[in-house]
Amino acid sequence: MDVIVASGLRKHYGPVEAVAGITLAVAAGQIVAVLGPNGAGKTTTIELLLGLRRPSAGQVRVFGQRPDAPQVRGRVGAMLQDANVPESLTVAELVGLVGRYYPYALPVGEVLSKAGLVGRDGVRVGELSGGQRQRLSFALAIVGDPDLLFLDEPTVALDVEARRGFWEQVHGFTALGKTILFSTHYLAEADAFADRVVVIHQGRVLKDAPPAAIKALVAAKTVRLATDLPLAEVRRIDGVEHAEIQPSSPGDVPAGLERLVVQSNAPEQLLRELVSRGVALYDLTVVDTDLEAAFVRLTRGDRVQEAAA
Amino acid sequence: MTTPATATTPERRLSPGAKPSGSIAGLLAAQVLAEVRQARRVPQFLIGVVAVPVMLYAMFGLPEAGQIMAGGTDIGAMMFASLSCYGVVSLAIFTFGVDVAQERGSGWLRRLHVTPMPMWVYLAGKCAMAVIFTAAILVATLAVAVLAGGVRFDPARLVRTCLALMAGALAFSPMGFALAFWARPRAAAAIGNLVFLPLAFASGFFYTLNALPGFLQDLAHYLPTYHFGQLVWNQLGPTTDVVAFGSPAPDPLPVHLAWVLGCFIVFGALAAAGYRHHLGHEQS
Numbered sequence: 404m405d406v407i408v409a410s411g412l413r414k415h416y417g418p419v420e421a422v423a424g425i426t427l428a429v430a431a432g433q434i435v436a437v438l439g440p441n442g443a444g445k446t447t448t449i450e451l452l453l454g455l456r457r458p459s460a461g462q463v464r465v466f467g468q469r470p471d472a473p474q475v476r477g478r479v480g481a482m483l484q485d486a487n488v489p490e491s492l493t494v495a496e497l498v499g500l501v502g503r504y505y506p507y508a509l510p511v512g513e514v515l516s517k518a519g520l521v522g523r524d525g526v527r528v529g530e531l532s533g534g535q536r537q538r539l540s541f542a543l544a545i546v547g548d549p550d551l552l553f554l555d556e557p558t559v560a561l562d563v564e565a566r567r568g569f570w571e572q573v574h575g576f577t578a579l580g581k582t583i584l585f586s587t588h589y590l591a592e593a594d595a596f597a598d599r600v601v602v603i604h605q606g607r608v609l610k611d612a613p614p615a616a617i618k619a620l621v622a623a624k625t626v627r628l629a630t631d632l633p634l635a636e637v638r639r640i641d642g643v644e645h646a647e648i649q650p651s652s653p654g655d656v657p658a659g660l661e662r663l664v665v666q667s668n669a670p671e672q673l674l675r676e677l678v679s680r681g682v683a684l685y686d687l688t689v690v691d692t693d694l695e696a697a698f699v700r701l702t703r704g705d706r707v708q709e710a711a712a
Numbered sequence: 713m714t715t716p717a718t719a720t721t722p723e724r725r726l727s728p729g730a731k732p733s734g735s736i737a738g739l740l741a742a743q744v745l746a747e748v749r750q751a752r753r754v755p756q757f758l759i760g761v762v763a764v765p766v767m768l769y770a771m772f773g774l775p776e777a778g779q780i781m782a783g784g785t786d787i788g789a790m791m792f793a794s795l796s797c798y799g800v801v802s803l804a805i806f807t808f809g810v811d812v813a814q815e816r817g818s819g820w821l822r823r824l825h826v827t828p829m830p831m832w833v834y835l836a837g838k839c840a841m842a843v844i845f846t847a848a849i850l851v852a853t854l855a856v857a858v859l860a861g862g863v864r865f866d867p868a869r870l871v872r873t874c875l876a877l878m879a880g881a882l883a884f885s886p887m888g889f890a891l892a893f894w895a896r897p898r899a900a901a902a903i904g905n906l907v908f909l910p911l912a913f914a915s916g917f918f919y920t921l922n923a924l925p926g927f928l929q930d931l932a933h934y935l936p937t938y939h940f941g942q943l944v945w946n947q948l949g950p951t952t953d954v955v956a957f958g959s960p961a962p963d964p965l966p967v968h969l970a971w972v973l974g975c976f977i978v979f980g981a982l983a984a985a986g987y988r989h990h991l992g993h994e995q996s
Contacts, residue, residue: 476828486819
């Protein structure tokens with residue numbers, strides 16, 4: 404039974420096409436990550452699914468109805484970006500008030516404990532820290548006990564520790580078979596918390612697959628190094644999805660070494676292998692893969708395949 | 713995997729702790745309570761809305777207190793009516809205009825759109841707040857008039873005056889809503905002042921109309937706030953006293969009522985169009 408059915412969704416702002424034809428069906432109980440770099444069209448897609456924006460073309464049905472139908476609104480919760488709340492109310496007052504808007508509501512105490520805001524009930528919203536505001540935003544999204552929860556880049560303002568804490572809270576919410584759709588530009592987040600990843604790039608669905616399949620396409624970590632191990636050998640190491648030579652100017656690296664860019668899902672494995680082989684290692688960095696660059700590579704690959712077909 | 717819109721919707725999956733939220737009356741009460749709490753906690757709001765009319769009364773009204781006109785009305789009482797009119801119109805334009813504009817600008821309205829709350833509950837909460845704070849203006853100004861100025865009121869006339877003022881808060885609220893949805897959120901306060909201060913001045917709320925230049929006296933007859941003032945003054949005192957106080961002789965009651973109601977309807981339509989404009993803008 405599909406909770407969300409979107410077909411041929413398009414949205415343009417003036418000449419810019421933010422969403423350029425998205426078709427998507429989400430079954431009840433699924434946890435879907437919408438993954439993409441900044442500007443990929445994630446927020447616009449969520450706004451279209453929420454009925455906050457009208458599509459230029461295409462159609463959205465949520466629970467079989469228009470997304471802005473009151474019956475649908477009563478079953479949907481959303482954590483939006485850039486949506487402030489009244490500053491002078493306390494956390495408990497605001498959560499209680501928003502709960503009244505929904506046909507069913509969770510008790511305020513239960514919501515605050517689910518959102519990690521225990522003991523903050525009496526604090527005015529204006530006095531909360533950035534991370535606590537994010538938690539409040541989550542509390543407001545779940546207080547109506549929604550069957551479908553949208554989270555638009557919920558962890559964008561949080562540090563690594565707070566991010567982990569946040570996802571633990573969300574996890575507590577999935578037990579009842581609720582449907583969750585969240586957007587993120589962290590592949591690791593999509594991998595850890597979703598059972599399906601929809602990769603969006605330039606307003607289109609690039610891939611729609613389980614996290615494991617996505618990781619096979621776009622490795623989570625990018626390792627940069629200079630080494631004397633031949634490229635072909637590096638490519639054979641476990642977890643390496645992609646490796647290429649990065650052109651460097653003469654004298655930039657010691658003679659006999661070559662700069663490589665390696666995408667890997669197991670950078671530890673790669674480094675262990677390199678060390679145990681005793682090869683030269685120089686100028687090593689490990690960073691999260693830049694999705695923008697990875698997707699550009701993916702789209703290029705698709706075009707090559709299309710051309711070959 | 714794409715299926716057409718299904719005939720049966722996936723069933724509700726309630727958490728064990730979920731409870732029905734109750735009646736629409738309860739929702740309305742919660743909304744009003746939240747509005748009042750917010751307003752009470754923002755000092756600049758209370759100062760702007762309640763303290764300014766009281767202060768103006770102390771400055772302009774108290775010196776006139778104790779001068780009784782031929783019909784038996786204290787000039788200090790008439791000044792109470794004038795400055796309450798000022799307070800009420802200011803409240804309607806600023807709470808509705810600037811407050812709603814701010815909530816529009818901050819994204820709170822956007823967040824409310826995601827909830828199933830009908831928009832009229834939000835507006836009703838603002839209206840209730842306007843009436844409650846009108847009562848606060850009246851009580852505070854009356855206290856100054858009676859306690860500091862020794863002004864005496866005819867009780868029946870005073871009740872009618874206060875009811876007219878409360879009705880005024882509702883009648884001018886669409887003006888605020890129209891401002892909120894048409895002006896850019898950051899510009900709303902400036903536009904509110906630009907419209908409101910001349911309006912209050914030219915309607916005879918600070919100085920009586922006969923003290924104003926001739927062209928303003930003529931202009932006043934085209935201002936809905938002037939007609940509102942006439943409705944209020946004429947509840948408080950007999951016509952002879954209203955004229956002696958310095959206002960033009962009143963038109964027949966239906967004329968004043970028509971102006972105020974007309975203002976309510978015209979700005980109500982403008983506000984509704986403004987709201988649709990705002991929604992269209994949000995959704996575009």
